[in-house]
Amino acid sequence: GESVGLHLPTLSVQEGDNSIINCAYSNSASDYFIWYKQESGKGPQFIIDIRSNMDKRQGQRVTVLLNKTVKHLSLQIAATQPGDSAVYFCAEFSGGSNYKLTFGKGTLLTVNP
Amino acid sequence: DVKVTQSSRYLVKRTGEKVFLECVQDMDHENMFWYRQDPGLGLRLIYFSYDVKMKEKGDIPEGYSVSREKKERFSLILESASTNQTSMYLCASSPAVDTQYFGPGTRLTVL
Numbered sequence: 001g002e003s004v005g006l007h008l009p010t011l012s013v014q015e016g017d018n019s020i021i022n023c024a025y026s027n028s029a030s031d032y033f034i035w036y037k038q039e040s041g042k043g044p045q046f047i048i049d050i051r052s053n054m055d056k057r058q059g060q061r062v063t064v065l066l067n068k069t070v071k072h073l074s075l076q077i078a079a080t081q082p083g084d085s086a087v088y089f090c091a092e093f094s095g096g097s098n099y100k101l102t103f104g105k106g107t108l109l110t111v112n113p
Numbered sequence: 114d115v116k117v118t119q120s121s122r123y124l125v126k127r128t129g130e131k132v133f134l135e136c137v138q139d140m141d142h143e144n145m146f147w148y149r150q151d152p153g154l155g156l157r158l159i160y161f162s163y164d165v166k167m168k169e170k171g172d173i174p175e176g177y178s179v180s181r182e183k184k185e186r187f188s189l190i191l192e193s194a195s196t197n198q199t200s201m202y203l204c205a206s207s208p209a210v211d212t213q214y215f216g217p218g219t220r221l222t223v224l
Binding site for chain 2: 036041042089103104106
C-alpha cells in the first residue's frame, strides 16, 4: 500500500544552525503535502503546506521543498531555536473522495543550547 | 485563528466503562476527525464526519462510535473501554478535505 515515511527518526542540532527534516512518500498521485509540529503533550500544529504544482514554498524561518521526481519532501528550519524542539511529521493528501491525510511517523528534533 | 478544543486533557477510566470524548471547533468547518496516536504507529484515523449527522469509518473504527448532532461538535464514544484503548486521542477539523487543524489531545488511560 501507499505510505509516507521519514528518513531520520531523530535529529539533534545546535541552536542557531539550520535543520533539515526529510520525508519520503510513495503515492505519486498525492497532490498536497503538509508539515506539522507536535510539542510534547500537545496536539499537532500546522506549519506549512505545499501543492504538487510547486517545488518550493517559504514561510517564516521555514521552507518546504518538494521533489516529485524522487517523491521526497523536506522541511528546512533556519536559525533553529530551542522552541523548535518537537516532533515534526509530514502528511500527504491524494484527493478524490478519500477524505484522508496519510501521516508519517515523525522525526524528533532536539535543539541543543 | 482556528480553535479546536477537547473536553479533557487527561482522563482515567476503568475497563468496561462508557467513555465520551468531546471536541468543539469554532470555525464553522464542515469536516471533523478523530485520531488516536500511539508510539511507533503515528496517527491513525478512527472516524470522520463531513457534515452534521454524517459519519464515515476510518482505518480503526472497531470499539468506537461517534456522534455529530451539531456542526461544531464531534464526539467520540468508547462503548466499553478496554486497556488497549489507552492512547492519545486527537480531534481535528478542516474547512476542506486536506488541511486539518488539531486540538490539544486527550490522554486516556484505561485501567
